[in-house]
Every structure is written in C-alpha cells, then in structure tokens.
Amino acid sequence: MKNGYKFLDHPADIGIEAIGETVADAFIHSAYGLISVIVDDSTIEPHIPMHIQIDAEDKEHLLVKWLSEILYLYDGKKYLPSKIKINSIDDISLDAEIKGEYFSDSKHKTKTDVKAVTYHQILIQEEKGKCLIRVYLDI
Amino acid sequence: MIKKIDEYRYLVPKTSKAGMKIDGLIYANDRLIKQIEKDQTVDQVANVATLPGFVGKSLAMPDAHQGYGFCIGGVAAADIEDGVVSAGGVGFDINCGVRLLRSPFEKKDIISKLDELLNQLFKDIPCGTGRKGKLSAGKSELNKVLQQGVEWAVKNDYGNEEDIYKIEECGKIERADESLVSSRAKERGHDQLGTLGSGNHFLEIQVVAEIYDDIAARCFSLYKDQVVVLIHSGSRGLGHQVCTDYLDVMQSGMKKYKIDVSDRQLASVPIKSIEGQNYLKAMAASANFVFANRQMITHWTRDVFKKIIGSGDLKIVYDICHNIAKFEEHEVDGSLKSLLVHRKGATRAFPKKHPVLPDEYKSVGQPVLIPGSMGTCSYVLVGTENAMKETFGSSCHGAGRSKSRTQAKKETDADELLREMKSRGILVRGETKSGLSEENPNAYKDVSEVVEVVHGAGIAKKVAKLVPLAVMKG
Numbered sequence: 001m002k003n004g005y006k007f008l009d010h011p012a013d014i015g016i017e018a019i020g021e022t023v024a025d026a027f028i029h030s031a032y033g034l035i036s037v038i039v040d041d042s043t044i045e046p047h048i049p050m051h052i053q054i055d056a057e058d059k060e061h062l063l064v065k066w067l068s069e070i071l072y073l074y075d076g077k078k079y080l081p082s083k084i085k086i087n088s089i090d091d092i093s094l095d096a097e098i099k100g101e102y103f104s105d106s107k108h109k110t111k112t113d114v115k116a117v118t119y120h121q122i123l124i125q126e127e128k129g130k131c132l133i134r135v136y137l138d139i
Numbered sequence: 140m141i142k143k144i145d146e147y148r149y150l151v152p153k154t155s156k157a158g159m160k161i162d163g164l165i166y167a168n169d170r171l172i173k174q175i176e177k178d179q180t181v182d183q184v185a186n187v188a189t190l191p192g193f194v195g196k197s198l199a200m201p202d203a204h205q206g207y208g209f210c211i212g213g214v215a216a217a218d219i220e221d222g223v224v225s226a227g228g229v230g231f232d233i234n235c236g237v238r239l240l241r242s243p244f245e246k247k248d249i250i251s252k253l254d255e256l257l258n259q260l261f262k263d264i265p266c267g268t269g270r271k272g273k274l275s276a277g278k279s280e281l282n283k284v285l286q287q288g289v290e291w292a293v294k295n296d297y298g299n300e301e302d303i304y305k306i307e308e309c310g311k312i313e314r315a316d317e318s319l320v321s322s323r324a325k326e327r328g329h330d331q332l333g334t335l336g337s338g339n340h341f342l343e344i345q346v347v348a349e350i351y352d353d354i355a356a357r358c359f360s361l362y363k364d365q366v367v368v369l370i371h372s373g374s375r376g377l378g379h380q381v382c383t384d385y386l387d388v389m390q391s392g393m394k395k396y397k398i399d400v401s402d403r404q405l406a407s408v409p410i411k412s413i414e415g416q417n418y419l420k421a422m423a424a425s426a427n428f429v430f431a432n433r434q435m436i437t438h439w440t441r442d443v444f445k446k447i448i449g450s451g452d453l454k455i456v457y458d459i460c461h462n463i464a465k466f467e468e469h470e471v472d473g474s475l476k477s478l479l480v481h482r483k484g485a486t487r488a489f490p491k492k493h494p495v496l497p498d499e500y501k502s503v504g505q506p507v508l509i510p511g512s513m514g515t516c517s518y519v520l521v522g523t524e525n526a527m528k529e530t531f532g533s534s535c536h537g538a539g540r541s542k543s544r545t546q547a548k549k550e551t552d553a554d555e556l557l558r559e560m561k562s563r564g565i566l567v568r569g570e571t572k573s574g575l576s577e578e579n580p581n582a583y584k585d586v587s588e589v590v591e592v593v594h595g596a597g598i599a600k601k602v603a604k605l606v607p608l609a610v611m612k613g
Contacts, residue, residue: 009545010543076376116380119403122403
C-alpha cells in the first residue's frame with residue numbers, strides 16, 4: 001500500500017482503502033487517494049495554504065463531507081491539495097490545514113473526473129494504533 | 140432470493156428481505172441474470188422495495204448493475220401522497236441522457252471526409268476530464284440556463300424552435316428553481332456548459348444498419364444507410380454537486396420525518412416535504428442545464444457538418460433522460476395514480492397516443508434511444524402499451540457494465556483496441572488511452588442481448604440498429 005492508500009474495484013466505479021496509525025492519518029490518506037484518482041499527484045506543489053473546517057452528524061458523514069470538500073476544491077475552485085495536516089478531529093468535526101496550488105493545464109495532468117463521494121459500503125474501523133477507511137467514489 | 144417467471148422476467152418476492160413492501164422484478168434472460176447476480180443488484184432492487192410509499196414493483200432493466208442505493212437500470216415509483224423522493228434514485232449524474240440527430244446524408248456521402256469530420260468535432264466540442272467549455276457562463280447567465288434549459292440555448296442561437304419539441308419535457312422542466320442550486324454546484328458547472336465530459340460519455344457518427352419496424356422508422360425519418368449522430372452526455376460537476384448537497388439535506392431530513400433506510404445512499408424524504416420539493420426543483424434546474432448542454436453540442440455538430448460536408452441540416456430525432464425523477468400518471472392495481480417515477484439508468488418508453496409525445500410521433504410512440512458500448516452498436520426502439528402496464532412506461536438505457544474500470548484497464552491494450560476498431564472501419568478519437576481502455580466493449584454486457592430482452596418482454600420494440608463510423612470519447 002503506497003502512501004497509505006490503495007484502490008478497490010467496483011463494477012462501475014472505484015473505491016479507496018486508506019490506513020493510518022490514527023483516524024487523522026487515515027482521513028489524510030483517503031484524501032491523497034482521492035486526489036490521485038483525479039490528477040497525477042506528483043505534479044502538485046504545496047504553495048498556497050487553505051483552511052478547512054467541517055461539522056457533521058457522525059463519523060461516516062464527516063468522512064463523506066471531508067472528501068466532498070476536497071473534490072469541491074478541485075472541481076469548483078480549481079485548487080489541488082498537496083500536503084494535508086489535520087489539526088483536530090473527532091466524530092463530528094474536523095479542522096485541517098492544506099497546502100497546494102491552483103490547477104494549471106500546462107502543469108497538471110488530469111486522470112479521471114470524480115462525480116461524488118458515496119456512502120456505499122463506507123467503513124471507518126478503529127483498532128489499537130490503526131484506523132482503516134473504505135469509501136467508494138462515483139466516477 | 141429470485142424466482143424465474145418466464146423467459147424475460149425474474150421476481151424478487153417481497154418475502155425475500157425484511158422490510159420489503161413491494162415485490163421486485165428484474166428483466167433478464169438466463170445469461171444476463173447470471174451476470175446481474177454477480178454483484179449487489181438484486182439486493183439493491185430489494186432495498187428500494189423497502190422505501191415508504193413505493194407502489195407496483197421495484198424494477199431492474201436487463202442492463203442493470205450495482206449502483207449506489209438504487210442499482211443502475213433501476214425504475215421505481217412512489218405515490219405522491221405518501222411516498223418519498225430519493226436523490227440516490229436519480230443519481231449523481233442528473234439527466235445524463237442521449238440525443239439522436241438524423242442527417243440527409245448516406246454513408247457514401249461522408250465516408251471520404253470522415254477523418255476530417257471527426258478531427259473537427261474533436262476540435263470544436265470540448266470534451267475530456269475537467270476540460271473547460273468554450274464559454275464560461277456568468278452568474279446571471281447560468282441562472283437563466285438553469286431556469287430555461289433549451290429555451291435559453293435557442294434564444295442564444297444554439298438551435299431553432301423546431302428542436303424544442305423533439306426533446307423530453309421540451310428541454311425545460313418548468314418546476315426548476317435555480318435559487319435552490321447551491322453556489323458550489325454553480326461554481327462546479329459554470330465553465331462546463333457545452334462540454335461533453337468524460338467517462339462513458341461520447342459523440343458518435345453512426346449509420347443506420349438495419350430497420351426492424353418500417354412504419355416507426357419512417358415516422359422517425361430514419362432509413363437504411365442514413366448517417367446519424369448520437370450524443371451521450373450528463374450534468375457535469377453541477378448536477379453531481381446538487382445530488383451531493385441534497386443527499387446531505389435528506390440525511391438530516393430522515394431523522395425529522397422518522398424514515399429509516401437500509402443504505403444511507405437511499406436517503407429519502409417525503410415528496411410533499413419542503414426538502415423533497417426543494418430537491419425536485421434543484422434537480423429540474425440541473426436537468427435543464429443538461430438539455431442546454433446537449434443543445435450546444437448539437438449546434439457545434441451542425442456547424443462542423445456544414446464546414447466539412449457542406450450542410451449542417453441535422454434534425455433531432457429525440458433527446459431522452461437516463462437519470463431523472465418525473466411526475467407521471469400510471470395505473471396501479473386498476474386505478475390511476477399520480478406518481479413520482481425514479482429512473483436511474485433507465486429511459487422513458489411511452490406508447491403511441493400519449494399526450495406528452497411530439498405530434499409527429501403520436502401515431503407510433505416515443506423513440507427510445509439505447510447507446511451501446513464504444514464501437515459496438517446502438518438501437519432505436521419505440522415505447523409500448525406494455526411498458527405502461529408493467530414498467531411505469533420505462534425501458535433499458537444501454538449495455539450496462541459487466542467489468543470494473545480497473546479490470547477493463549488491466550485487460551486492455553488501448554493501441555490494440557484502436558487497431559481492432561480501425562480494421563472494422565471505425566475511427567476513434569479519445570482524450571486519453573486509459574479512458575479508451577476503461578470503455579473497452581468487453582467491459583460491458585452485449586447491448587444486442589439487452590435489447591432482445593426488452594423487445595421480447597414487450598417493454599419497447601426494436602425500430603433500427605445503428606453502427607458507429609466514428610467515435611469521439613471524452
């Protein structure tokens with residue numbers, strides 16, 4: 001598993017399995033997984049900071065909102081995250097600092113349009129010193 | 140869990156899963172049902188049958204495969220009095236659909252210029268991942284598109300009045316309210332107006348290879364060897380964000396209305412609730428965006444034909460939605476009911492004499508357009524009375540995936556695929572090789588087999604078979 005995530009097969013789409021020592025790490029890795037579905041992530045540089053604050057009703061909702069936010073930053077703001085740091089996270093809120101840059105046709109190579117983040121078979125499993133996330137994307 | 144009823148029908152009895160209020164019914168033959176059973180489609184048909192206020196049967200078309208909440212190829216209808224609306228029952232790609240254009244040309248008239256045509260289409264119609272449109276709509280202009288759909292496009296010279304009547308809902312769902320589409324959705328969509336997109340979306344120059352029903356074909360002005368253009372496109376980031384936004388609204392709404400669903404992707408609220416009404420108005424606005432999109436692509440296609448062939452006289456045969464929820468009247472258990480019909484990867488297939496059809500088509504029925512997988516074939520069918528009786532006037536929408544994109548990519552050499560298609564006389568232009576590999580026809584069910592089931596079950600009847608000459612992939 002490279003960079004803390006791997007892709008999962010789905011009949012029409014794609015899933016991400018992310019692992020981290022903490023929930024925060026697993027959330028970060030799932031976001032890196034999403035970004036690498038959208039673009040060649042090796043071309044993104046951490047120039048411009050962005051702050052994200054999310055409130056949710058439960059942890060699955062938080063994960064879907066978190067990844068939907070990353071997707072919106074790209075598809076709505078044309079901003080690609082490169083380095084992510086989660087300042088604080090619990091079951092219903094998350095605060096993160098991101099560094100990345102705005103999308104440029106000449107610099108970044110897009111791979112796949114992601115439509116949305118789904119609740120399909122969503123999983124956040126926490127065990128001692130390990131957190132496993134599974135989430136599917138509609139593409 | 141499933142019981143074979145006849146050659147084309149499999150029942151999912153309501154006893155097969157706790158909470159099912161109605162039966163499920165899957166249209167398939169012996170071979171297709173085996174493919175359908177491989178993933179979670181049957182379970183998803185059963186889950187839909189648990190939703191409050193759904194009537195008749197929870198249906199799956201022969202191209203069905205696992206989706207999110209609803210299966211792709213799913214059709215189900217809720218009573219507007221006590222039923223719910225599910226954003227997942229429409230899906231993220233609101234009004235993903237197809238439009239067929241007919242030309243006055245035969246294959247021999249364009250074949251020498253096919254390469255030039257395809258290159259020009261690729262140049263003039265924005266496609267591919269994230270690729271921006273030719274125009275970036277300002278806020279007020281985008282709002283007009285969302286309210287007016289094709290009417291906006293025609294006002295802005297992307298077509299003519301005649302086009303409007305050959306589009307489902309005349310290219311404008313009246314209920315639309317752009318103020319209920321979030322600024323995020325508008326941000327994602329404003330520069331994607333007039334773009335084809337990527338994934339399984341395409342534009343194909345095709346030729347009519349076979350006519351099965353002379354009368355209907357004549358009515359649709361289709362004839363053997365005629366060149367036609369099939370456009371398959373969706374709602375881009377705008378529609379995807381609208382679905383994301385309202386799934387969130389519906390998650391909270393379920394607590395408020397005490398609705399419990401087995402899969403969060405089936406989040407639903409009462410049709411009559413403010414949340415439900417707001418979703419339907421935002422969904423309608425997204426659908427209008429897509430109708431306008433396909434109208435702009437049509438306009439540029441006409442321009443390209445004019446530039447390269449000398450005439451851009453391409454007329455719309457029909458334009459239909461694949462992912463939509465529609466208010467319709469249907470007979471259920473002997474009485475006429477007002478229903479909200481969810482079609483998720485399915486087409487409307489109304490019969491002759493139906494009042495919403497264009498006058499020219501009232502004598503035969505609605506054209507049902509079934510795009511095949513890349514480089515195979517597509518079909519024109521016609522809606523039937525039997526579809527009204529059995530499927531809320533619905534039919535299949537395409538071939539339907541049988542292998543994942545990852546698996547397709549692993550098994551496909553894009554260059555070999557291109558060579559193979561070229562040897563069959565099919566030109567292909569695609570944004571990326573990986574995009575082409577994902578759309579390898581081997582990753583899909585056989586569209587002809589899907590169509591045979593629909594035809595055999597009588598929920599639409601074959602009119603014409605179309606084969607590709609040139610494919611433009613996003």
